[in-house]
Amino acid sequence: MEKRLVCPHCDKPLYINVTLGNAAKKDVPLIDAIKGVISKWVENVDIVQKNGTVVVTPKGYLGTEMWHLINSSLSQFETEWVSSGKESHWVIKS
Helix, strand or coil: CCCCCECCCCCCECCCCCCCCHHHCCCCCHHHHHHHHCHHHHHHEEEEEECCEEEEEECCCCCHHHHHHHHHHHCCCCEEEECCHHHCEEEEEC
């Protein structure tokens, strides 16, 4: 059964174009995908690639809300939070 979307006012068909973000594309380097996912907060963190892993380190105290937003955004990757005081960071393995 095929279902068409139509305008409720004029009954004309609605066409929807769906695209995938950079994180979903396989040909995008991991570091670029991560930068894209956390682009709102990129000025608050340092992002470095080392030995096949990407390390995301807060530049300072993020506060609970921003930390949760960044952590939630990074959760689509294999992310580990390393709690180590001022040296705390996320590690994302490729």
